[in-house]
Amino acid sequence: MSHADTRDDPAAAAAAPQDVTIADGVDDEAIESNRRIFGGWRFWFISGFAAIYAAFHMAALNGLSIERWTGIELPLLPSFPMETWNFRIVHIAGALLLGFLLFASAPFAEGEARDRPVRRPxxxxxxxxxxxxxFSLGVTIWFAIQISNGLMWNGIDETLRFREIWxxxxxxxxxxxxxxxxSWAHSAPRASFAPTDILLGLCGVAVASYLIVIxxxxxxxxxxxxxxxxxISIAAVAGTLLIMELTRRVAGLALVIISVVFLAYVFTGQYLPGFLQSPAISWERFFSQVYTDAGILGPTTAVSSTYIILFIIFAAFLQASKVGDYFVNFAFAMAGRSRGGPAKVAIFASGLMGMINGTSAGNVVATGSLTIPLMKKVGYHKKTAGAVEAAASTGGQIMPPIMGAGAFIMAEITGxxxxxxxxxxxIPAVLYFVSVFFMVDFEAAKLGMRGMRSDELPKFAAMVRRVYLFLPxxxxxxxxxxxxxxxRAGTLATLSAxxxxxxxPYRMGPRSVSKAFELAGIMSIQIIAVCACAGIIVGVISLTGVGAxxxxxxxxxxxxxQLLALFFAMCIAILLGMGMPTTAAYAVAASVVAPGLVDLGIPQLTAHFFVFYFAVLSAITPPVALASYAAAGISGANPMETSTASFKIGIAAFIVPFMFFYNSAILMDGTWVEILRAGVTATVGVFFLSAGVQGWFLGSRAAWFVRAGLLAAALFMIExxxxxDLLGVGLAVAVYLVQRVFRPDPGAPLVVKGAD
Incomplete structure (x- = not known):
């Protein structure tokens, strides 16, 4: 798709202060390798459809309708509030139609526009x-007319059954x-609609129409x-295939493969041994339930059709108004001068933007294109630069209040x-970002890095004068x-943007508002497909009883x-989350792992936070680390080395969930004294953890036994x-004295006096 300028006043935009140009491009729309780039009437058609699709959700969520405003009934337009299942079905069908038209089944060659050969047969x-x-769509309309005329529809009438099948x-x-x-074999120019994709979009509309009617x-x-x-079963089979195909196009094969494995389990579980054995389920029974609120229309789609798309619209408004540029510039003005400044900017900016956009890898692409080259410029190794960005972007998913939409899914699932x-x-979010900050600071100290010069940075005073941009x-x-x-809160924030x-200088008028809705419609496709696909897995888990x-x-x-059980739960949550965006990773892991943790006697909130953290951290956990791989693509480093480095930088987050189990005060469960003590001691512990991992303490490199002492002190204080806590303080004091008084050579072996 071509890019329309989001500014309604180009002359005013040209007069923007020159001290804020460092973040130029952060708010630009990313173009995926398999996304079509339209022009002419196709561009306007897709732009209008995407904008209407997003605006429809905003209207539906706020109960707006022409009939409500004017009292005039227009039967062809939806009335709000819509019935819940119908709303979710339309939500998925719109994403299928828009997604198939926009995203091809395979990547285009770089720079390709119209030169791909067309296989006309x-x-x-x-x-x-x-x-x-x-024809199936027309038959659905015929069914609707029959039902409206009083025909009693059921699944045992042989005449009706014949009509539905054939x-x-x-x-x-x-x-x-x-x-x-x-679609896997057919090629079409990048600037054109592919007949296969139009066909799949029509099939999605036919599925939705039938389900709404029945x-x-x-x-x-x-x-x-x-x-x-x-x-219902046939429509659900078709809908499931369409959802998995769109998920493959927009999010890769990982989630699709997991979905296929779970679907295969439905029909083979009766032959498996031990706890994996499940009762026999016919395909008609299973698929008649999977496209309901027990599966695809369940918690994942409930959240994507309400909270997630609402905050995608919010993010699109921030992007269209260039507020994202300001966030990054503000971070540079604050932290750019310190040693390793761009890395600290990445922590702040990526955490803030990742909180809103709900995808670690997507945020890496958005902010990493700016921060990673700057990190390399001041001296960070390319794998470290990519790892810092990946760790910071992943941390945005655990930062309140939005938590990359994870908080809303958790609220939906747990009540x-x-x-x-x-x-x-x-407190967990503070611990994570404090740890990442210390890790990059100690890395900068070890490498003797400088910060950026004042003339390379936005002026802090100018940034402060525009702090009102944080108002949304x-x-x-x-x-x-x-x-x-x-x-209501998300709508108010969107309007305030x-x-x-x-x-x-970037005033939003009708043109920019429509562009923002267009961006939101396009940005929502991936997360809607992923949530619907995750709903398939959730449906399998609930209908087969494998979770119990x-x-x-x-x-x-x-x-x-209990520690072994927690470790096993951690491994399963990370494994299930590998290759998946945060929302899908958490939804699947919560269905499999969280009930077992609750059965262990762990409080529900603690159990779900435990699962949520490790589902999020799958984005930086080797061997399948989407955020790290995205960062490696920008930095030019080896993907596996980058994922290993990001795992090291985010190491604190792998310890924090175990803290929930041992000390619920970390989750604000306790008296203020207990919460304050837990927060302070855990923060100090995270400092020692970072120092031990990086081997830098009190302004110099630390010997191996000093690092071991720091790690031990960290674990004591984090517990x-x-x-x-007292043991940790005592050990930290001992380590401090050893480092301060004896200054051991980190490269020398440990020598004990009197030994042979």
Whole structure:
């Protein structure tokens, strides 16, 4: 897609202060390698569709409608609030249609526009397959007319069953399966719509239309029973295939492969031994339930259709108004002069922006294109530069109040109030970012780095004069803690971003507002596809009962050692999260691991935070570390070396979740004295941990035994008990005296006097 300028006043934009140009491009829209770049009427069609799609969600979430405003009933337009299932079905169908039109089945060559050869016979076949897709859509309309005329629909009437199979199901499956297979072989110019993708979009509309029609009757209560119409199962199969294909295009194969494994388990679990064995389930029964709130329309889609898309719109408004540029410039003005300044800027800016955009790898691409080259310029090794950006961007997913939308999913799954979750996340987030800060500071000290010169940086005074640009974030936080709903608070913050833009050269008028909605519609495709695909896995877990059997396994391990059970849960959460965006990683891990932890007697909030942290950290955990790989692509370093380095930089986050188990005060559960002591001692412990890992203490390199002492002191103080805190302080004092008085040579072997 071509880029329309987001500024309504180019002359004013040209007059922007020159001291804020360091972050130019941070707010620019990233173009994926398989994304089509349209021009002419295609550009305007996709831009308008994306904008309307995002604006539809904003209107639906706030209960806005023309009928409500004017009293005029317009039957072709949706009335709000929409029925919940219908809203989620439309939410997914819109993403499928927009996603297939925008994202090709394979990457384009660099710089490719119109020169890809077209395989016309395959294109003609795809065009021909549009007929059965349109036929199934027409049959759905016929079904709707029959139902509206009083026909009692059910799944046991042989006449109705025949119609659903042969008039609706078979044409839909032929079009869906044929379209997916053809899309893998068919090529089309980057600036054109591919017939196969139009076909798949039509199939998505047909699936949604049928489900809305049938679920509009009492048929939603029959899912999973013999009374469920066979068409529900067929539509769910087609919908599942479409969701997995779009997920493959926008998020890679990792989540798709995991989904296929779980789907295979549904029909093979009866043959497996031990705790993996599950009862036999027919395909009709399973698929009649998987496209309900027990699966695809369940918690993951509930969150993506409300909170996630709302904050994507908020992020798009910040991007269109160039507030993201200001965030990065402000970070440079504050931290750029200190040693290793760009790395500290990356911590601040990436953490702030990662909190909003909800994807570690996406945030790496957005801010890393600026911070990584600057880190390399001041002396960081390219793998370290990429690792710092990956660790900081990943940390944004655990930073309240938004937590990359993870807080909203946790609230949806657990029923715990959102504000309680945001408050509980404060100390863990501080510990993580303090640790990363110390790690990059000690690395800079070891390498003798300098900061950036004053003439290379924005003027801090100028940044302070524009601190009002933080107002949308402030309004969001204040509104949430004043008791406003998340939707109302997010809407107010979004509106404030547009208002604040009028105090800058980038004033948002109708053109910029429509551009912001367009950006939001496009930005939402990946997360919607991922959440829907994760819903497939959640559906398998809930319908087969494998989560409960996994809980029993954890209980058995806990009988041997609770620490062993926690370690096993950590490994499963990281494994399930590898290759997946944060929201999907947490949703899947929460379904498998969290119930088992709760059965161990761990409080629900603690158990879900434990799972959430490790699901997030899968983005920087070798061997599959999406955020690290994205950073390596920018820095030019080896991806595996970068992921190993980012694992080292984020090491504190692998310890913090175990602190939840041993000391709930870390999650704000306790008296103020207990919480304050836990926060202070854990912060000191994180300092010792960073010093021990980096081998830098009191302004000089530390010998191996000093590092070992620092690590031991760190673990004692992080644990949180009074006795362990005192032991940690005593050990830290001893290490301090050894380092200060004896100044041991870090390269020399340990020599004991009197030994041979």
């Amino acid at each position: 395959l294109g003609l076949v795809a065009t021909a397959l549009m007929l059965p897709a349109l 008039l609706f199901g078979v044409p839909l499956m032929v079009a869906t399966v044929g379209g997916i297979l053809l 679920y509009g009757t009492l048929m939603r209560n029959s899912t999973g029973t013999p009374f469920a119409p066979i068409g 715990i109030p959102y504000t309680d979750i945001a408050i509980a996340a404060i 974030i402030v309004i969001l936080i204040v509104a949430l803690f004043m008791g406003y709903s998340v939707i 547009a208002v604040v833009s009028w105090l800058t 059997r996994f809980s029993n396994l954890l209980l058995g391990l806990a009988g041997v050692s 949180g008990g009074l006795v362990t």
